[in-house]
Amino acid sequence: MEEAQENTSQSPEVIEAKAVWDVLKEKFGDAISELDENPFMPFFEVLQPEHWLNIALFMRDNPELRFNYMACLSGVDYPEEGKLGIVCNLESLGELGHKIAIKVRCKRDSGVIPSVSRVWKTAEWHEREAFDMYGMSFSGHPDLRRILCPEDWEGYPLRKDYKVQETYHGIKVPN
Amino acid sequence: MQELGKAEHKSVRVTPKSENRVVIEKDLSSEEMILNMGPQHPSTHGVLRLECKTDGEVVIEAEPYLGYLHRCFEKHAEMVDYPGIVPFVDRMDYLASMNNDFAFCITVEKLLDVEIPRRVEFMRVIVAEINRIASHLVAIGTYAIDLGAFTPFLFCFRDREHMLNLLEWTSGARMLYNYILIGGIAYDFPKGFKQRTAEFVKYFRPKALELQKLLTENEIFVKRTKGVGMMPADVAVNYGWSGPMLRGSGVDWDLRKEDAYSIYPELDFKVCVPDGRFSNIGDCLSRHLVRAMEMEESLNIIEQCLEMMPEEDGFDPKAAIPKRIRPKAGEVYGRAENPRGELGFYIQSDGKSTRPLRCKARSSCFVNLSAMKELSHGQLIPDLVSIIGSIDIVLGEVDR
Amino acid sequence: MSTGALLPNSFPFVMSTSLNTWSDALSELYLFGLPFGLIIIAAIPLVFIALYALTYGVYGERKISAFMQDRLGPMEVGKWGILQTLADILKLLQKEDIVNKSADKFLFVIGPGILFVGAFLAFAVLPFGPAFIGADLNVGLFYAIGIVALEVVGILAAGWGSNNKWALYGAIRSVAQIVSYEIPAAIAILCGAMMAGTLSMQQFNLLQQGEYGFLHFFLFQNPIAWLPFIIYFIASLAETNRAPFDIPEAESELVAGYFTEYTGMKFAVIFLAEYGSMFMVSAIISIVFLGGWNSPLPNIGPLSLNDWTTGPVWGAFWIVMKGFFFIFVQMWLRWTLPRLRVDQLMHLCWKVLTPFAFVAFVLIAVWEVYVK
Numbered sequence: 001m002e003e004a005q006e007n008t009s010q011s012p013e014v015i016e017a018k019a020v021w022d023v024l025k026e027k028f029g030d031a032i033s034e035l036d037e038n039p040f041m042p043f044f045e046v047l048q049p050e051h052w053l054n055i056a057l058f059m060r061d062n063p064e065l066r067f068n069y070m071a072c073l074s075g076v077d078y079p080e081e082g083k084l085g086i087v088c089n090l091e092s093l094g095e096l097g098h099k100i101a102i103k104v105r106c107k108r109d110s111g112v113i114p115s116v117s118r119v120w121k122t123a124e125w126h127e128r129e130a131f132d133m134y135g136m137s138f139s140g141h142p143d144l145r146r147i148l149c150p151e152d153w154e155g156y157p158l159r160k161d162y163k164v165q166e167t168y169h170g171i172k173v174p175n
Numbered sequence: 176m177q178e179l180g181k182a183e184h185k186s187v188r189v190t191p192k193s194e195n196r197v198v199i200e201k202d203l204s205s206e207e208m209i210l211n212m213g214p215q216h217p218s219t220h221g222v223l224r225l226e227c228k229t230d231g232e233v234v235i236e237a238e239p240y241l242g243y244l245h246r247c248f249e250k251h252a253e254m255v256d257y258p259g260i261v262p263f264v265d266r267m268d269y270l271a272s273m274n275n276d277f278a279f280c281i282t283v284e285k286l287l288d289v290e291i292p293r294r295v296e297f298m299r300v301i302v303a304e305i306n307r308i309a310s311h312l313v314a315i316g317t318y319a320i321d322l323g324a325f326t327p328f329l330f331c332f333r334d335r336e337h338m339l340n341l342l343e344w345t346s347g348a349r350m351l352y353n354y355i356l357i358g359g360i361a362y363d364f365p366k367g368f369k370q371r372t373a374e375f376v377k378y379f380r381p382k383a384l385e386l387q388k389l390l391t392e393n394e395i396f397v398k399r400t401k402g403v404g405m406m407p408a409d410v411a412v413n414y415g416w417s418g419p420m421l422r423g424s425g426v427d428w429d430l431r432k433e434d435a436y437s438i439y440p441e442l443d444f445k446v447c448v449p450d451g452r453f454s455n456i457g458d459c460l461s462r463h464l465v466r467a468m469e470m471e472e473s474l475n476i477i478e479q480c481l482e483m484m485p486e487e488d489g490f491d492p493k494a495a496i497p498k499r500i501r502p503k504a505g506e507v508y509g510r511a512e513n514p515r516g517e518l519g520f521y522i523q524s525d526g527k528s529t530r531p532l533r534c535k536a537r538s539s540c541f542v543n544l545s546a547m548k549e550l551s552h553g554q555l556i557p558d559l560v561s562i563i564g565s566i567d568i569v570l571g572e573v574d575r
Numbered sequence: 576m577s578t579g580a581l582l583p584n585s586f587p588f589v590m591s592t593s594l595n596t597w598s599d600a601l602s603e604l605y606l607f608g609l610p611f612g613l614i615i616i617a618a619i620p621l622v623f624i625a626l627y628a629l630t631y632g633v634y635g636e637r638k639i640s641a642f643m644q645d646r647l648g649p650m651e652v653g654k655w656g657i658l659q660t661l662a663d664i665l666k667l668l669q670k671e672d673i674v675n676k677s678a679d680k681f682l683f684v685i686g687p688g689i690l691f692v693g694a695f696l697a698f699a700v701l702p703f704g705p706a707f708i709g710a711d712l713n714v715g716l717f718y719a720i721g722i723v724a725l726e727v728v729g730i731l732a733a734g735w736g737s738n739n740k741w742a743l744y745g746a747i748r749s750v751a752q753i754v755s756y757e758i759p760a761a762i763a764i765l766c767g768a769m770m771a772g773t774l775s776m777q778q779f780n781l782l783q784q785g786e787y788g789f790l791h792f793f794l795f796q797n798p799i800a801w802l803p804f805i806i807y808f809i810a811s812l813a814e815t816n817r818a819p820f821d822i823p824e825a826e827s828e829l830v831a832g833y834f835t836e837y838t839g840m841k842f843a844v845i846f847l848a849e850y851g852s853m854f855m856v857s858a859i860i861s862i863v864f865l866g867g868w869n870s871p872l873p874n875i876g877p878l879s880l881n882d883w884t885t886g887p888v889w890g891a892f893w894i895v896m897k898g899f900f901f902i903f904v905q906m907w908l909r910w911t912l913p914r915l916r917v918d919q920l921m922h923l924c925w926k927v928l929t930p931f932a933f934v935a936f937v938l939i940a941v942w943e944v945y946v947k
Contacts, residue, residue: 218828
């Protein structure tokens with residue numbers, strides 16, 4: 001990923017994100033990476049995915065953070081690094097107003113990311129979608145099934161090396 | 176993991192008992208029946224399937240099944256260049272294509288160094304707000320049909336026709352416009368557009384009032400919606416609700432104010448939140464009221480924009496569009512207020528290609544619909560229909 | 576038609592003892608050895624029913640709804656689309672008659688039949704005029720209420736026989752609704768019967784006859800009569816499954832209710848039965864409370880409007896017009912109001928209409944005994 005851009009006059013969003021990151025860094029130390037201070041979407045990465053659930057809970061319930069709203073959870077494929085990941089856009093809606101993005105990555109083959117669907121309900125369907133499209137598993141998810149593709153679809157369509165199956169129930173799949 | 180245990184109690188919450196909650200008689204033994212609602216059903220607004228476990232008329236659990244309209248938007252978006260994505264974006268929420276285009280274009284523009292002409296900003300807001308009214312009219316009309324009132328639906332469609340004509344006149348298409356482009360807009364407004372839009376606003380104000388008298392003030396309509404499908408504000412936020420749904424739960428939250436994109440900060444409009452005099456905050460009626468009030472606000476916005484829009488002869492709306500749209504490397508999450516809530520795009524660009532590495536659409540209906548399971552618990556089938564109607568789903572956006 | 580000379584007192588046909596003199600005379604008409612007169616008598620109501628159900632009912636509903644909704648309605652077939660319903664019937668006749676594989680064939684087939692028969696049997700006791708009545712039973716009103724209730728069996732047969740969950744829901748809702756609403760409807764009608772002191776349909780008309788026209792109608796003779804009148808009208812909407820009580824066929828909830836699985840002519844039969852019973856309840860309400868075939872126009876001095884507009888053909892005209900008026904109100908309500916929920920519907924029946932019907936019953940009894 002791109003390195004943090006040096007910006008002399010940082011936007012308020014980045015300053016807020018930096019403050020959030022400071023709180024988290026103090027609590028979780030090495031579990032999270034440095035903050036990528038780009039002006040569009042400041043983010044950090046959870047380096048130890050097993051802590052992701054605790055970080056999420058801490059972010060939601062800590063009075064300094066109060067990230068009560070998950071705007072988006074997107075699955076991402078990193079074929080060069082052999083990894084899959086998710087990007088979460090979080091926001092403290094109506095309370096503190098700050099925003100931050102978080103990345104969590106896992107192995108490409110049978111990778112597991114802890115599910116945060118019990119922290120933010122939004123994540124429940126978004127994690128199902130990420131599983132549907134990329135095939136990473138979410139441990140602790142209450143109902144991890146495919147959501148947009150049929151149950152018996154082969155492969156994970158949004159992976160970069162995805163090949164469409166030839167036929168589906170005897171019907172030719174257009175390529 | 177102890178922390179999680181506590182947290183679960185907080186977030187998984189049973190909707191509070193309301194007076195409309197149905198009590199199942201305890202000593203009657205009855206078998207549960209699985210009832211498939213959809214994919215072809217008049218009140219699922221498209222191809223949604225709800226698998227309802229029912230006990231008589233009472234729905235014990237309704238599990239939504241999606242994907243019947245899945246058109247692989249995200250995969251397509253990785254295959255075509257940025258301007259080529261706009262028509263696909265049109266087809267997501269086909270009732271509010273302008274707003275979709277708007278959200279997508281401002282997201283990509285964040286990664287591009289383009290200066291949007293001021294007139295283009297006004298034009299974008301005008302067409303987006305016209306489309307917002309059109310979309311809310313469909314929402315209100317189909318909601319009326321769900322509750323058995325047919326006439327308001329046709330009144331809504333009669334007035335929507337005028338808006339579609341306006342948009343057709345300026346963009347050439349009636350539903351899927353491909354009008355707002357990255358860095359600009361496809362065509363300048365035709366001559367006389369301003370006047371005709373002003374006339375339309377003047378025409379529509381009394382019609383909107385008439386619609387309220389016919390529908391919102393109807394005793395039966397209020398009975399069918401008040402106190403049905405209650406959603407407390409904190410649970411709504413936890414579910415990620417946005418737009419009229421969230422405002423219906425009493426949260427003062429509108430991205431046009433919060434994110435202040437485009438020229439919205441210059442305009443004077445208010446965020447519509449029900450005050451609880453007419454409805455219980457968080458019920459279906461509140462959500463309906465928010466939509467009804469938002470139409471009025473959109474009319475105000477259009478009027479202000481028409482007044483403030485700079486006039487330029489021989490204006491070229493495509494002047495600012497770069498020859499080759501190749502955003503710089505980086506990731507961005509951009510969003511805009513759609514009629515149905517927050518429509519967001521997460522775009523990853525490598526800075527070399529004209530195609531995005533990843534383009535994820537955060538669909539508002541998809542997120543709003545995810546609360547269906549909790550909302551439907553213990554409701555009667557007619558209330559289930561009422562709740563689905565109040566969510567105002569467009570399956571094109573849910574399934575993408 | 577000049578009927579001014581036919582004053583009620585001298586009019587032989589309306590004597591209660593020889594009601595059917597006129598039709599008796601006609602029935603003795605033989606042509607080529609065939610009872611031609613009898614056929615005409617039998618045919619008049621049938622032709623009316625067919626014309627009404629085929630042309631006015633469906634076409635009228637479509638046109639009225641269209642005008643209420645800023646549309647034109649059917650415009651293609653014939654002038655103003657007047658032949659639209661015929662074209663529809665023609666189409667339905669050509670449709671394949673589908674009985675689904677898993678349906679209970681006997682119930683599925685017999686359901687629409689019972690519905691149709693139930694709806695149209697009641698027409699037997701409808702007096703279409705001083706002389707036109709199929710059968711002047713002395714329990715005519717009771718028969719009419721009873722025979723309409725037969726529809727329940729047809730609906731249940733259709734809904735259960737379809738082997739479709741939506742149809743079953745529709746049938747169960749419908750049965751619950753019709754059986755419940757029979758009670759306020761029957762008590763409201765009983766109020767009318769108490770005012771008349773008879774159950775014969777023809778007697779109802781005779782008792783509301785008079786030179787002051789509408790002032791002789793029960794609705795205007797007794798101030799309390801408004802209460803059972805309104806109760807019966809609301810209950811009749813529910814009995815015929817019309818909006819806002821159309822929950823058995825609630826198209827946005829139950830697809831089409833108990834007739835979800837029907838196509839072709841069976842569907843048409845169910846459809847016609849609905850319009851038939853719509854007219855039936857409208858006719859009952861106009862007979863019991865609004866004088867049936869009596870002219871509502873009063874004699875004012877030298878203008879003997881009532882006398883001029885009384886007679887056999889005028890009688891048919893008035894009762895049909897009154898029926899159509901109530902059908903129009905039914906349509907008007909349907910295209911204006913949303914639909915009630917199942918429990919709200921039952922609440923209205925058992926907690927509002929039924930108690931008020933009892934109150935009306937007692938009040939009318941008191942009025943009849945002490946005031947009148």
